[in-house]
Amino acid sequence: MTTVFGSNVEGLSHKRRYSQNGEQAKVAGDKKTRLGESSDNANGNGTYASADNVLQVPSKGDELQDVSVGSHAHDTDVLAPVAPQKQISIGKDRHTNKYVFPHISRDDLVNARKFLKYYGLRKFLDSYLPEELNSLYIYFLIKLLGFEIKDREMVNAIYKHVELPEPSAPPRKDLIYNDFEDPLEKRHAVRLIKDLQKAINKVLCTRLRLSNFTTPDAFVERLQSAKSILVLTGAGVSTSLGIPDFRSSEGFYSKIRHLGLEDPQDVFNYDIFMQDPSVFYNIAHLVLPPENIYSPLHGFIKMLQDKGKLLRNYTQNIDNLESYAGIDPEKVVQCHGSFATASCTTCHWKLPGDKIFENIRRLELPLCPYCYMKRKEFFPNDSVIPSGGNGGSEDISAGLNTPLKSHGVLKPDITFFGEALPSKFHKTIREDILKCDLLVCIGTSLKVAPVSEIVNMVPSHVPQILINRDPVKHAEFDLNLLGYCDDVATLIAQKCSWDIPHERWNTLKNKKFNCIESDRGVYSITPKED
Ligand code: CNA
Numbered sequence: 001m002t003t004v005f006g007s008n009v010e011g012l013s014h015k016r017r018y019s020q021n022g023e024q025a026k027v028a029g030d031k032k033t034r035l036g037e038s039s040d041n042a043n044g045n046g047t048y049a050s051a052d053n054v055l056q057v058p059s060k061g062d063e064l065q066d067v068s069v070g071s072h073a074h075d076t077d078v079l080a081p082v083a084p085q086k087q088i089s090i091g092k093d094r095h096t097n098k099y100v101f102p103h104i105s106r107d108d109l110v111n112a113r114k115f116l117k118y119y120g121l122r123k124f125l126d127s128y129l130p131e132e133l134n135s136l137y138i139y140f141l142i143k144l145l146g147f148e149i150k151d152r153e154m155v156n157a158i159y160k161h162v163e164l165p166e167p168s169a170p171p172r173k174d175l176i177y178n179d180f181e182d183p184l185e186k187r188h189a190v191r192l193i194k195d196l197q198k199a200i201n202k203v204l205c206t207r208l209r210l211s212n213f214t215t216p217d218a219f220v221e222r223l224q225s226a227k228s229i230l231v232l233t234g235a236g237v238s239t240s241l242g243i244p245d246f247r248s249s250e251g252f253y254s255k256i257r258h259l260g261l262e263d264p265q266d267v268f269n270y271d272i273f274m275q276d277p278s279v280f281y282n283i284a285h286l287v288l289p290p291e292n293i294y295s296p297l298h299g300f301i302k303m304l305q306d307k308g309k310l311l312r313n314y315t316q317n318i319d320n321l322e323s324y325a326g327i328d329p330e331k332v333v334q335c336h337g338s339f340a341t342a343s344c345t346t347c348h349w350k351l352p353g354d355k356i357f358e359n360i361r362r363l364e365l366p367l368c369p370y371c372y373m374k375r376k377e378f379f380p381n382d383s384v385i386p387s388g389g390n391g392g393s394e395d396i397s398a399g400l401n402t403p404l405k406s407h408g409v410l411k412p413d414i415t416f417f418g419e420a421l422p423s424k425f426h427k428t429i430r431e432d433i434l435k436c437d438l439l440v441c442i443g444t445s446l447k448v449a450p451v452s453e454i455v456n457m458v459p460s461h462v463p464q465i466l467i468n469r470d471p472v473k474h475a476e477f478d479l480n481l482l483g484y485c486d487d488v489a490t491l492i493a494q495k496c497s498w499d500i501p502h503e504r505w506n507t508l509k510n511k512k513f514n515c516i517e518s519d520r521g522v523y524s525i526t527p528k529e530d
Pocket of ligand 1: 320
């Protein structure tokens with residue numbers, strides 16, 4: 001088993017599921033281990049438990065928010081973290097009867113996180129927590145690790161008993177330090193212990209940023225020397241071609257909100273598809289990919305390939321546009337499958353995906369010719385005709401007692417939530433994360449696991465760049481280039497003096513951009529007005 005940067009490479013799960021803030025959510029009827037919740041995670045050696053491998057709907061919001069993000073709280077350097085000068089000590093104001101939390105500086109926070117990662121859980125707890133304490137110490141430790149609890153009821157219960165001094169206020173000498181009575185209810189104390197465990201797990205499986213890789217120029221320099229770039233792409237690389245992404249305000253999920261689905265993601269739920277494929281086929285025309293076009297960003301990846309620098313493009317996209325850009329199929333992993341082929345849900349007969357495009361456009365169920373007769377028996381009033389093939393042969397899965405509405409229905413080979421990822425993903429990813437010398441994530445919200453877990457699996461010294469319109473708050477990129485990815489790719493190619501193989505390059509190569517740093521390692525890139 002190979003352990004990289006405190007993360008277990010073997011831990012990549014096989015099936016597609018949502019993750020939010022590095023955490024998995026629950027799906028009805030399944031018992032899940034939440035990433036970062038398993039007690040195996042808190043083992044202090046930096047490994048985390050393998051996530052459960054069934055597709056999941058996204059959580060409605062993490063109860064624990066990592067508020068250190070954007071503060072560069074994770075900058076790593078060679079020096080080991082220092083032990084705290086003394087254990088946490090929370091005094092009480094004898095007049096107000098409130099506990100007064102010590103001020104937490106950014107350095108305290110960075111050091112606590114580093115200390116935990118560096119020395120492991122036991123030493124961390126021994127060094128930070130005194131022998132006598134109450135549950136406010138647990139809450140303080142959660143804060144010290146850079147997290148804040150979102151549950152209002154819980155926060156109100158805590159702050160009835162707590163005061164936060166002004167950061168600039170001098171240390172108070174009038175506090176009493178021998179009152180350990182627990183002001184919180186038992187249920188709150190139990191919740192805090194669970195939240196501390198989650199916070200610890202998150203720190204253990206989150207990377208630390210590199211302190212010396214925070215500028216576009218550092219990126220350009222690394223691009224020029226890199227030999228094995230791993231590019232991870234998402235829906236944002238195709239939006240400039242008019243293909244909506246999922247989660248943006250103008251994205252696909254907002255377009256189908258009117259359908260009255262409890263959760264718009266249900267249209268890609270495998271179990272729902274098997275029960276009633278019309279849920280997917282009512283909207284599938286909206287996600288049909290165009291043919292023979294690709295964006296400048298796809299061209300940028302092709303350029304990396306032409307320069308012998310592309311190790312692999314892991315794409316979450318199902319539009320297959322990498323192929324039109326000329327990226328070698330060997331260099332592409334379509335992590336969530338694609339529309340390139342389709343298969344029968346019953347007998348698994350496979351056919352080219354475009355053979356069912358007409359059915360999709362006409363909002364019809366595409367049917368398997370080999371399962372058609374049996375389906376007709378099950379559903380005599382079905383007016384739909386089979387797609388592709390000649391039809392009429394015996395159904396190899398005959399004998400089902402209760403036919404599913406998906407019996408004999410063809411499904412594009414895109415990976416629905418709950419389905420296993422294509423085997424190629426697992427064949428290549430383990431070696432690739434060890435081989436890569438630069439990770440560039442482009443146009444993705446990184447909310448779908450296991451792809452979203454790649455960022456925490458890459459060795460710690462490998463720089464990680466995000467090129468995206470919106471920040472990705474739950475990951476730790478060394479450099480965030482925020483803007484439209486075609487613009488960012490153009491600017492970077494210009495800086496490298498490289499040409500992007502794309503029909504618009506002659507215009508793009510002269511385009512001018514503003515590149516404004518808003519925080520350390522965070523740049524917003526916008527076109528300059530003429
Ligand atoms: P997402 O969750 O919808 O996130 C897209 C991200 O891209 C967001 O963070 C946006 O800010 C960002 N973005 C949008 N447009 C741009 C742009 N022009 N430049 C830079 N950033 C931009 O989509 P993810 O890819 O993260 O989620 C994975 C899902 C989406 C996969 O399972 C895909 O199959 C699925 N999907 C694919 C396509 C496609 O194949 N083209 C389209 C829609 C959804």
